[in-house]
Ligand SMILES: [Zn+2]
């Protein structure tokens with residue numbers, strides 16, 4: 007039995023990244039621990055961590071991965087296509103004056119993989135080649151692919167406009183309207199709200 011799964015948001019780091027702690031009564035999955043491991047550990051309240059997943063490998067989403075993995079012993083999961091760009095993304099962090107994150111060896115995840123707590127992985131490239139969305143019961147974590155009223159930038163290494171639009175259209179097409187969208191930055195929204203009103207990629211662009 008998975009029990010009721012709840013999503014808690016922890017805003018971390020200089021770019022106000024949303025780290026997410028998804029838990030049932032005794033176990034959790036941590037998504038995008040970008041910084042400030044202590045803030046995330048506090049929300050865990052002693053529950054077991056089954057996995058640490060990065061929606062993509064930009065430094066603002068993975069800065070505290072190593073700390074959380076060392077403190078909990080959980081496996082680190084990321085898409086292989088972003089892992090292959092890890093040196094480029096480390097350079098990018100340093101060029102913006104941030105520290106390159108030290109990362110533990112990952113387990114690769116891809117389209118169709120089911121992570122602990124029944125979380126399903128959808129490959130949603132565009133913001134980065136290995137960007138993933140993480141789908142639960144009634145919600146989806148979209149990383150920097152889809153935001154409330156906006157979409158992810160595509161001008162960083164491996165970014166691709168057409169892929170981003172296709173990924174967002176897939177989210178609109180395959181997920182129910184009332185699904186809550188928890189993005190990598192900013193407030194939550196819903197699939198229906200973005201499909202109808204997103205000013206950059208509305209659903210009209212999809213067909
Ligand atoms: Zn990003």
Ligand SMILES: [Zn+2]
Pocket residue numbers: 021023064066067150190191
């Ligand atoms: Zn980000």
